[in-house]
Amino acid sequence: MLSPSTKPLCPCCFKAFSSSILEESNAATVTIERSPLFDFSSVCGTCAPSDVERALAEKAKTDPTVPPIIWLLTPLEIQETAARVLEETTKNLDEIAAVNLSEVTFENTVFKLMTPPNYKTNPQVAACKFLQHCSTDSEICEAASKAGSEFAKSRVLGRMRKDVYERLKAYSLTDECKNLDSYNQHFVKSALQDFERAGLALSEEDGNRLQQLLEQDTAVCDEYKKNLGNDDTKLFFTEDQLKGCSRDFIQDRLGKDEKGKCTITLKYPDIIPIGQTCEIAETRRAVAEAREGPNAYKNNLELVVQGITLRKKFATLLGFQSWAEFICTKRMSGSYQTVDKFLTNLQTKLEESGKKDHETLLKLKEDHCKNLGVDFDGILNAWDTGFYGDRLLVTKYGVDAEKIKEYFPLDHVVETTLDIYQELLSLIFEELPKGTYWTWHKEARCFQVKDKESGSPIGYFYLDLHPRQGKYGHAAIFHLVKRTASHGAVDCMLCNLPASTPDKPSLLRHQNVVTFFHEFGHIMHAICTEGIGNSTRLAKCPRDFVEAPSQMLENWVWQKQVLERLAKHYQTNESLPDKTLESMIRAKHVNVAFSSLRQIYLSRLDLEIHGPNPPTTVEEIQALVDRLRPSISLVENPPGWATLRTFAHLMNQYSASYYGYMWAEVLSADMFATRFEKEGVMNPKVGMDYRKMILAPGGTHNLNDHLTKFLGRSTNNEAFLKSRGIL
Numbered sequence: 001m002l003s004p005s006t007k008p009l010c011p012c013c014f015k016a017f018s019s020s021i022l023e024e025s026n027a028a029t030v031t032i033e034r035s036p037l038f039d040f041s042s043v044c045g046t047c048a049p050s051d052v053e054r055a056l057a058e059k060a061k062t063d064p065t066v067p068p069i070i071w072l073l074t075p076l077e078i079q080e081t082a083a084r085v086l087e088e089t090t091k092n093l094d095e096i097a098a099v100n101l102s103e104v105t106f107e108n109t110v111f112k113l114m115t116p117p118n119y120k121t122n123p124q125v126a127a128c129k130f131l132q133h134c135s136t137d138s139e140i141c142e143a144a145s146k147a148g149s150e151f152a153k154s155r156v157l158g159r160m161r162k163d164v165y166e167r168l169k170a171y172s173l174t175d176e177c178k179n180l181d182s183y184n185q186h187f188v189k190s191a192l193q194d195f196e197r198a199g200l201a202l203s204e205e206d207g208n209r210l211q212q213l214l215e216q217d218t219a220v221c222d223e224y225k226k227n228l229g230n231d232d233t234k235l236f237f238t239e240d241q242l243k244g245c246s247r248d249f250i251q252d253r254l255g256k257d258e259k260g261k262c263t264i265t266l267k268y269p270d271i272i273p274i275g276q277t278c279e280i281a282e283t284r285r286a287v288a289e290a291r292e293g294p295n296a297y298k299n300n301l302e303l304v305v306q307g308i309t310l311r312k313k314f315a316t317l318l319g320f321q322s323w324a325e326f327i328c329t330k331r332m333s334g335s336y337q338t339v340d341k342f343l344t345n346l347q348t349k350l351e352e353s354g355k356k357d358h359e360t361l362l363k364l365k366e367d368h369c370k371n372l373g374v375d376f377d378g379i380l381n382a383w384d385t386g387f388y389g390d391r392l393l394v395t396k397y398g399v400d401a402e403k404i405k406e407y408f409p410l411d412h413v414v415e416t417t418l419d420i421y422q423e424l425l426s427l428i429f430e431e432l433p434k435g436t437y438w439t440w441h442k443e444a445r446c447f448q449v450k451d452k453e454s455g456s457p458i459g460y461f462y463l464d465l466h467p468r469q470g471k472y473g474h475a476a477i478f479h480l481v482k483r484t485a486s487h488g489a490v491d492c493m494l495c496n497l498p499a500s501t502p503d504k505p506s507l508l509r510h511q512n513v514v515t516f517f518h519e520f521g522h523i524m525h526a527i528c529t530e531g532i533g534n535s536t537r538l539a540k541c542p543r544d545f546v547e548a549p550s551q552m553l554e555n556w557v558w559q560k561q562v563l564e565r566l567a568k569h570y571q572t573n574e575s576l577p578d579k580t581l582e583s584m585i586r587a588k589h590v591n592v593a594f595s596s597l598r599q600i601y602l603s604r605l606d607l608e609i610h611g612p613n614p615p616t617t618v619e620e621i622q623a624l625v626d627r628l629r630p631s632i633s634l635v636e637n638p639p640g641w642a643t644l645r646t647f648a649h650l651m652n653q654y655s656a657s658y659y660g661y662m663w664a665e666v667l668s669a670d671m672f673a674t675r676f677e678k679e680g681v682m683n684p685k686v687g688m689d690y691r692k693m694i695l696a697p698g699g700t701h702n703l704n705d706h707l708t709k710f711l712g713r714s715t716n717n718e719a720f721l722k723s724r725g726i727l
Helices: 011-023 049-057 075-097 105-113 125-133 140-161 162-172 182-198 205-227 247-253 268-277 283-290 299-318 323-328 336-371 387-395 401-407 410-425 510-529 548-558 560-566 578-586 592-609 618-633 661-681 685-693 703-711 720-721
Strands: 235-237 260-265 428-433 445-451 457-464 476-481 489-494
Touching: 049 260, 049 401, 075 105, 075 125, 075 140, 075 162, 105 162, 105 182, 125 140, 125 489, 140 182, 140 445, 182 299, 205 299, 205 445, 205 661, 235 283, 247 260, 260 268, 260 592, 268 283, 268 401, 268 685, 299 323, 299 618, 299 685, 323 336, 336 387, 336 592, 387 401, 387 578, 401 510, 401 685, 410 510, 410 560, 410 685, 476 510, 489 510, 510 548, 510 578, 510 685, 548 661, 560 578, 560 618, 592 661, 661 703, 685 703
Parallel strands: 457 489
Antiparallel strands: 235 260, 428 445, 445 457, 476 489
16 A cells, blocks of 8 residues: 655755756765665755655645656555556446446446546556556566556456446436437447447357457567567677768767677667668668567567457457458448558559659669679668668758758757647646656656646646667657546657767757657647546547547648747757758658558558458468568568567557558648648647647547538548649
């Protein structure tokens, strides 16, 4: 159980906390036993470090100016709190089940399902499970991961409660339900669908089997994610083997583990610069093989086979031909056949332009090999595409990513991005003072979000931007807490952007800027969603729409008036030169057909492994990858390689949904071109329309209706096709 602080904390100790966790002060005056999570190096001795940390972790109990999460500091606390949440969840469902069928009401049935204890509407769910993605303490990570798995199992069990389903069904037939507002009626309908898709129409035997399948799939996905998050692969290269990489990149990694060699991990700040700028093909190949080759990420390919086999069995029990069909019936697309047709049509329209892009890159490789004095193999290999795509921008368009990043120091990009979002959506972000809130690492920052007009608080977000061992390895938004009547939403961005050094600030490639802007758009979507409801129904959009708002916002970092604000040279403070800016904008859609074909390949791979006849062995998976990759992306798959070893999307909520990125791009292009491009990218009225008509509704009602209201007409793909050079 939690151990509350027993005495007030002195200002000195609060200051020491701030210094230690956020500024790493070394001016120690008294040595005291260290906290298990933080290094308290300077305190006056009045308060123990554990008291300081405890007070901040529990601050939400009495202080509404911090996120409403009472953080847990030990594995035991996580274990005990998770057990209590699970107990309360069962009790909540039992109370519903105890209601007489003739006495069901909104309060005793529906409301209890809107904010159940084991969903993100309960802040303690985040306290129990989130730290698996970011804590530096392996025992905390393990306990949090286990809690997350237990919550997932309990949600499965909850959807299998026939007695609860019967009460909700009975309520749906009452006059009270028929007189609910449309928002609450939507919840009732969605909740009933959840129960029915969980197999409550099945026999008891099949229902139990369904539950087992879901639990097994959860365990498989957890192991897959651990293999990614805990990977500690290191590759070593000499400076000559990294020819083409920037001097700063090399110096930051030289001699860390082996004298005279650079240490390269499989984190993005390492692999992206090598893939795009290293002139030595063998180095690029070795790094790419470490991520996709036969020895990458332990048994992840076997786990993919296990996962898709379990999902196929699940779908079959429910009467669906495939997991993809089961998933698509709950998406905007509506069916597997619709997605299949969407991808096929798009591939057909892009193939001709994609082949031209491929030929351009291959010719560039031929010329480059000739200049280097090395043999040209006549093939655009998997480890060549990023390098020659980057080289094309430099040689033909004068877009030098390494030079351009000097204009995008991380701190300036972050602060300016926050300014732009505040202006666009009529919001106010107030950063919480250092040392006044608990956090899992000194680099994490916390902000409160308020509505600009009313000044009312509507949520919080954390930013944790740099890579470290054990941290989630990609860029993603974690929805920690969903909105309820008593508190706003809380979100966190975990990224792996390069960190500053004592000699030089962190500098971002423009693509990193795009990623940051995109991911922050997800935070805004979550925080600006209005109304209450748990994470699987009201507050969550269909997976094939959820990317659209953020993809639309990527357009801002290609607009001259926005780039003039975002770009500032780290030494001179000069803006990006007009010539460079114009070259970047002109080159925005270079290779877009070729890169889009890669996205279609990944989407098709996702649908195939979750289709009516999924692969059942690693060998069949490999054969599928070997067939699809060259036929769609135009790039041969190296022997034994499989992107599925690191394709985390397909082992979480994006299974059978990766097509949603392309689907959402069509919608995002339409929203941007129709409203913002015509009426002004920083037009506050359009921004507020977007916030209220697109973000605020969340996943309620028909999303096409929301889009039609915002656009003034039905959606179409004209803007998307124009952006791809097809029209």
